[in-house]
Structures are given as C-alpha cells and as structure tokens.
Amino acid sequence: MTNGGRVLGVTARGPDVASARARAYAAADEIQFEGLMRREDIAARAEGR
Secondary structure, eight states: OOOSSOOOOOOOOOSSHHHHHHHHHHHHTTOOOTTOOOOSOTTHHHHTO
16 A cells, blocks of 8 residues: 555666666566656656657
C-alpha cells in the first residue's frame, strides 16, 4: 500500500550508461501497482538524449 510520494528506486549496472539505463527500465517494467507513475527521463542527459 502506498500513500503517494516516491515509493522506490530501481538501480542497475552495465558497461555503459545506455546499458545500465535499459536494464533499470526493464526491471522497473516488472513492478506494477494501482496508480503507478514513473519518470522516463532518468539518465537521459548522461546518455545524450
């Protein structure tokens, strides 16, 4: 049960930023709950997006 705010963080490692970012988002895709919202821009600047 959540009551708003940031509930958790997902972290991943990889040989480069793009790989680590992809792994983190793949792991985050496995997490589901009602009202889920997530940012899609994490590490985008470091990756040059």
